[in-house]
Amino acid sequence: MQKIAFIVSYDGTNYYGFQRQSELPTIQSELERALSEIAQEPIAVVGSGRTDAGVHAYGQVVHFQTRLKIPAEKWPLAIKNYLPEDIVVRAAYQVKSQFHARYDAVGKIYQYRIDRGLVPNVFQRRYAYHVPYPIDLNLIGQAIPYLEGTHDFTAFCASGSAVENHVRTIYRIGMREEEEQLLFTFHGNGFLYNMVRIMVGTLIAVGNGKIPAEEIPRILASKDRNLAGPTAPAHGLTLMKVEYPMSIFA
Secondary structure (H helix, E strand, O other): OEEEEEEEEEOHHHOOOOOOEOOEOOHHHHHHHHHHHHHOOOOOOEEOOOOOOOOEEEEEEEEEEEOOOOOHHHHHHHHHOOOOOOEEEEEEEEEOOOOOOOOOOOEEEEEEEEEOOOOOOHHHOOOOEEOOOOOOHHHHHHHHHHHOEEEEOHHHOOOOOOOOOOEEEEEEEEEEEEOOEEEEEEEEOOOOOOHHHHHHHHHHHHHOOOOOHHHHHHHHHHOOHHHOOOOOOHHHEEEEEEEOOHHHEO
16 A cells, blocks of 8 residues: 545635535545546545635645555546546655644645725636725734734634634734735644634724724634624635645655
């Protein structure tokens, strides 16, 4: 048996998230179906984490075990015709037997895209949240540093999370403009259920004057989800990269 890790990109529009669900299309189930067809035996896939329905990925990481002796670098082309067009294996690596796509991850980078045009950009409608009203970027810039660092992010976690420890470290939150779009980048050691989308919703609320920037520390300390902003829509979110120690490679 050899263990292979894939870097996978997908458009999450037509899927009910990453995790396998009975009778519903998911990224995990499509990958497992394709791999099982190639191997002619059931193959289970383990992902670095779940992405919700409608969330996209540029750099999701999964691992699986197989008896097939296909060289790792051949896998992207070998699986291409077995997957739908909105799922692509960008790269593949042979990894050590103890590698785990979820437990060995040391960091993740997410991007959230906002369309600020007066009318929606039809070509970005699946990938950017349309916010046509004014947003004060200076106010958002004042709020961002409060979210960076190590905090208990209970107030920024949706109900239904099974995780008990809500302490996470945000290394950096970046914000930049690209024509009529506003891009947020979140780099941290891990993220809670809907955490990025709630942070985005909160920053937008700061930008339109509904939440003062200086209230962010109080919201964090309260651990009260009701004090943070709304959850931004899923389709603006993309998992860009999952980080691992270099020692994972075989």
